[in-house]
Amino acid sequence: MIAAAPVLEVKELSVEYQTDAGAVRAVDRVSLDVAKGEFLGIVGESGCGKSTLLFAIARLLTPPAEIAGGSVHFGGRDMVAMTEPELRHIRWRDYSVVMQSAMNALNPVMTIGAQLRDAIEAHERQSAQSLRERSEQVMRLVGIDPVHLGSYPHQLSGGMRQRAMIAMALVFTPDLVIMDEPTSALDVVAQRSLMLQIKDLQRRIGFAAVFVTHDMSLVSHFSDRLAVMYAGQIVEIGDTRAVFADPKHPYTKGLMHSFPSISGPKERLVGIAGSPPDLLHLPSGCRFHPRCPSVMPRCRTEEPPFYQQDGDLVRCHLYDR
Amino acid sequence: MSFVARRLEFFFITAWAALTVNFILPRIMPGNPGQAMLVRFHGRVSPQTIKALEVAFGVNTDQPLWQQYLQYLANTLRGDFGTSLTFFPEPVGDVIKQGLFWTLGLVGLATVIAFVLGTLIGMLSAWRRGGFLDAILPPVFIVISAFPYFWLGLLVLLLFSITLGWFPSGFAYDLTSSINLSWSFVGEVIWHGLLPALTIVVTSIGGWILTMRNTMITTLAEDYVKMARAKGLSPVRIMLMYAGRNAILPNLTGFAMSLGFVISGAILVEIVFNYPGLGFTLLQAVHSEDFALMQTLFLLITLAVLVAVLAADLLTAWLDPRTRDSAGV
Amino acid sequence: MAMRILTDQPPVETPSISSRSGVVGTLARALVSNRKALAGTVVLGVFAFVSIFAAVIAPYDPHSLQFDPILGPSRAHLLGTTGNGQDIFSQLVWSTRQSLLLAVVAGVMATAISVLVGVSAAYLGGLWDHLLNLFTDVFLVIPTLPLMIVVAAYAKGGGTAVLIAVIVITGWSYGARQLRSQALSLRNREFLEAARVRGERSMYIIAFEVLPNMTSLIVAIFLGAALYAVLAAAGLQFIGLGDTNDLSWGTMLYWAENNGALLAGSPLWVLAPGLCIAVLGAAFALLNYAFDEISNPALRPVRRKR
Numbered sequence: 001m002i003a004a005a006p007v008l009e010v011k012e013l014s015v016e017y018q019t020d021a022g023a024v025r026a027v028d029r030v031s032l033d034v035a036k037g038e039f040l041g042i043v044g045e046s047g048c049g050k051s052t053l054l055f056a057i058a059r060l061l062t063p064p065a066e067i068a069g070g071s072v073h074f075g076g077r078d079m080v081a082m083t084e085p086e087l088r089h090i091r092w093r094d095y096s097v098v099m100q101s102a103m104n105a106l107n108p109v110m111t112i113g114a115q116l117r118d119a120i121e122a123h124e125r126q127s128a129q130s131l132r133e134r135s136e137q138v139m140r141l142v143g144i145d146p147v148h149l150g151s152y153p154h155q156l157s158g159g160m161r162q163r164a165m166i167a168m169a170l171v172f173t174p175d176l177v178i179m180d181e182p183t184s185a186l187d188v189v190a191q192r193s194l195m196l197q198i199k200d201l202q203r204r205i206g207f208a209a210v211f212v213t214h215d216m217s218l219v220s221h222f223s224d225r226l227a228v229m230y231a232g233q234i235v236e237i238g239d240t241r242a243v244f245a246d247p248k249h250p251y252t253k254g255l256m257h258s259f260p261s262i263s264g265p266k267e268r269l270v271g272i273a274g275s276p277p278d279l280l281h282l283p284s285g286c287r288f289h290p291r292c293p294s295v296m297p298r299c300r301t302e303e304p305p306f307y308q309q310d311g312d313l314v315r316c317h318l319y320d321r
Numbered sequence: 322m323s324f325v326a327r328r329l330e331f332f333f334i335t336a337w338a339a340l341t342v343n344f345i346l347p348r349i350m351p352g353n354p355g356q357a358m359l360v361r362f363h364g365r366v367s368p369q370t371i372k373a374l375e376v377a378f379g380v381n382t383d384q385p386l387w388q389q390y391l392q393y394l395a396n397t398l399r400g401d402f403g404t405s406l407t408f409f410p411e412p413v414g415d416v417i418k419q420g421l422f423w424t425l426g427l428v429g430l431a432t433v434i435a436f437v438l439g440t441l442i443g444m445l446s447a448w449r450r451g452g453f454l455d456a457i458l459p460p461v462f463i464v465i466s467a468f469p470y471f472w473l474g475l476l477v478l479l480l481f482s483i484t485l486g487w488f489p490s491g492f493a494y495d496l497t498s499s500i501n502l503s504w505s506f507v508g509e510v511i512w513h514g515l516l517p518a519l520t521i522v523v524t525s526i527g528g529w530i531l532t533m534r535n536t537m538i539t540t541l542a543e544d545y546v547k548m549a550r551a552k553g554l555s556p557v558r559i560m561l562m563y564a565g566r567n568a569i570l571p572n573l574t575g576f577a578m579s580l581g582f583v584i585s586g587a588i589l590v591e592i593v594f595n596y597p598g599l600g601f602t603l604l605q606a607v608h609s610e611d612f613a614l615m616q617t618l619f620l621l622i623t624l625a626v627l628v629a630v631l632a633a634d635l636l637t638a639w640l641d642p643r644t645r646d647s648a649g650v
Numbered sequence: 651m652a653m654r655i656l657t658d659q660p661p662v663e664t665p666s667i668s669s670r671s672g673v674v675g676t677l678a679r680a681l682v683s684n685r686k687a688l689a690g691t692v693v694l695g696v697f698a699f700v701s702i703f704a705a706v707i708a709p710y711d712p713h714s715l716q717f718d719p720i721l722g723p724s725r726a727h728l729l730g731t732t733g734n735g736q737d738i739f740s741q742l743v744w745s746t747r748q749s750l751l752l753a754v755v756a757g758v759m760a761t762a763i764s765v766l767v768g769v770s771a772a773y774l775g776g777l778w779d780h781l782l783n784l785f786t787d788v789f790l791v792i793p794t795l796p797l798m799i800v801v802a803a804y805a806k807g808g809g810t811a812v813l814i815a816v817i818v819i820t821g822w823s824y825g826a827r828q829l830r831s832q833a834l835s836l837r838n839r840e841f842l843e844a845a846r847v848r849g850e851r852s853m854y855i856i857a858f859e860v861l862p863n864m865t866s867l868i869v870a871i872f873l874g875a876a877l878y879a880v881l882a883a884a885g886l887q888f889i890g891l892g893d894t895n896d897l898s899w900g901t902m903l904y905w906a907e908n909n910g911a912l913l914a915g916s917p918l919w920v921l922a923p924g925l926c927i928a929v930l931g932a933a934f935a936l937l938n939y940a941f942d943e944i945s946n947p948a949l950r951p952v953r954r955k956r
Binding site (some may be wrong): 055058060062063087088089090091092093096097099100101104105106107108109110118119122123152154168 | 450542543544545547548549550551552553554555558562563566567570640641642643
């Protein structure tokens with residue numbers, strides 16, 4: 001099987017925050033690929049750097065955060081090297097962003113329709129007629145009555161707002177959609193319905209998706225591949241089913257065991273001992289070693305590179321052969 | 322309570338408070354100022370006018386206090402403010418009308434200019450954090466805005482009028498001209514008005530710049546601004562329609578509420594430049610102990626500020642769809 | 651008078667200070683690290699020094715009329731003499747005392763009322779909150795100078811006490827609004843829940859848990875009130891209210907203006923006291939802004955890399 005060129009190639013991407021106490025590395029040399037039409041999930045605890053990674057890829061970081069190294073290849077160009085005017089050309093047309101809370105991500109003083117129009121007109125000149133048609137079409141795509149084009153964000157329900165945001169993200173049928181916890185602000189039922197809708201749209205339109213969340217069970221049902229982040233690094237990445245069925249990194253194992261299963265035998269809930277490290281004072285060697293139940297002497301001094309294991313990449317010395 | 326109802330309640334209560342202050346003050350101050358004033362009026366005005374003044378100031382009357390109060394309110398609503406001592410025998414209402422024109426022109430215009438310019442500069446300096454505007458302006462304007470209005474006026478007067486002789490040293494127009502609508506007269510008015518207007522603009526603009534900058538900085542951190550960037554919108558559009566439009570909302574009401582301060586400063590500027598507006602009139606009233614005139618000026622100024630506040634509130638409600646809905650507008 | 655604009659800005663979360671000793675330490679650290687704060691503190695220090703040692707610094711008796719009037723600056727008279735033959739420099743030095751005192755006393759009193767009204771409104775809630783708000787807004791809107799003029803005129807110029815009273819009455823409302831806003835946001839934070847669960851009474855909670863956390867804001871409000879007091883006092887004294895025989899920068903300006911100092915050729919008589927007022931005001935303004943930055947890190951200066 002010959003693999004098609006990936007739609008997104010991230011290589012050794014690092015992001016630093018300038019603080020009074022020095023530079024903090026929120027994302028450390030992350031590399032990942034996303035194939036055409038693929039759904040990649042990124043999971044991790046709060047503060048592990050997953051949202052920062054996402055915004056770095058989308059080139060939406062603001063000071064004091066900035067990209068400290070690496071490259072992001074998209075559409076044949078390195079986005080890190082591109083200037084803002086150059087980026088503006090491809091923004092939204094080739095890749096778009098869906099944020100966590102639509103209430104915060106939508107301009108409260110403009111109607112949905114006006115915001116859609118802004119997005120379209122920023123890239124193409126359209127007649128009023130075709131603007132209207134395009135807007136209505138994309139609203140229907142996500143199941144919202146086009147009459148809401150004249151509504152303000154606060155007049156819609158939470159679920160509708162999120163879907164409106166997704167409609168906006170798809171208006172140019174981009175190759176890549178980056179999503180930062182778009183379901184976290186919704187209740188469980190709305191979450192599932194939204195996810196099903198996203199998957200359906202993905203199948204129909206064919207965009208690739210990078211989906212960040214802290215909810216492992218949610219992402220397990222919907223993603224093709226899964227990446228696990230810890231303290232700014234990816235510690236495990238592979239096929240979702242494989243990672244779930246047989247988690248390899250001790251952290252991933254710990255995460256899995258933190259979720260009770262409704263079916264299946266009643267097990268004791270085991271968390272992960274300790275707490276996430278202070279990014280200003282990282283542990284030596286493997287960042288997870290202070291909390292790792294399988295820690296070896298080597299882990300304290302040597303930072304593990306990625307090792308291959310059954311088609312997964314794992315950042316753990318246990319898999320060094 | 323709906324938004325509009327709340328603002329109207331505020332309007333009426335403050336207006337009532339101002340009226341009541343005017344009523345109470347002469348009655349509680351030591352030395353019975355009302356009596357003193359009436360002594361000076363004696364023999365110069367008709368008995369009815371004396372009677373009206375007595376009612377207004379609570380002198381020589383055995384009417385119970387609440388009756389005096391009602392009478393006073395009735396008089397005010399009728400527009401009867403008494404007779405001015407300073408500009409005797411003109412009624413207070415007429416005196417005020419003259420000064421009002423000049424003050425509205427000078428102060429009104431200068432304030433609007435300062436607000437518009439200040440807001441734009443504030444917006445720009447927040448937009449380019451760390452840029453020239455952002456680094457230089459805040460400290461400079463903090464210092465300038467701490468200058469007393471009148472001192473800056475004196476400085477400006479000293480520099481541009483007395484030393485350089487570029488501008489006249491006072492009044493609204495040449496003392497030899499008479500008021501007419503000719504071009505030369507209008508030119509004179511502008512030329513005379515430039516220095517006082519400049520003083521007002523320079524001292525007040527700092528406040529607008531700083532608050533707009535601060536609100537803008539907070540707004541720029543919002544997700545919808547990030548989203549606008551993600552959509553590839555032009556920076557100008559983001560700055561104006563997404564950030565600016567949201568940042569200015571809290572400032573509008575603040576603008577109106579600060580009018581009280583602006584007017585206070587403008588009064589002092591008028592005094593420095595002998596500008597024949599309400600501020601100057603107030604000064605003359607103070608010096609000749611013309612309480613009727615003073616009180617009415619105070620009332621008028623308060624009402625003006627209140628109207629501005631109400632207007633700003635309604636404007637905010639109109640601009641912000643969230644308030645619009647809860648206001649039932 | 652300085653411009654003060656009101657915005658309903660959302661109060662920013664500040665880390666909690668759990669003990670009173672932490673308050674002084676935080677303040678001290680904050681003052682040293684911020685350049686504006688340092689500048690303001692230095693200026694205040696200089697003025698305080700001058701007012702304490704006025705007798706030593708001023709060369710002559712400020713009231714003494716023995717000199718020739720309207721002399722230009724010379725070694726004998728650093729800033730020249732007034733139209734009545736008094737030494738301007740000596741007057742300036744001695745005036746520091748009253749000007750500084752006015753600012754601080756009026757500032758403290760206004761701040762005290764602000765705290766009382768603002769925090770009470772936040773904690774009593776309901777109808778009381780509504781009423782106190784209305785009360786605050788009314789005082790906020792009423793134009794200060796006209797009100798002050800009217801009151802002071804009725805009191806026949808009054809003395810320093812009337813001046814202070816009038817400044818305090820017109821100056822407390824601005825701070826009350828901000829304090830209420832922050833008190834409201836603090837009301838629901840976890841460490842207060844913990845105190846309530848421990849069984850502490852409301853008064854205790856307000857005094858020892860809430861107020862220490864509002865220190866930064868209270869200081870900022872005091873500075874703003876002091877600034878307002880400096881300018882308000884100057885304005886009132888300039889038009890002849892207060893006691894014109896007092897020795898204060900504002901009264902100096904009154905006499906200067908009355909004697910037509912600008913036109914008569916002794917501009918220093920006007921410039922010197924005015925400059926002092928402006929500098930004192932600027933010191934308070936800088937400190938005020940510095941405290942704003944301290945409580946809201948987003949406002950701090952950004953270093954641009956490019």
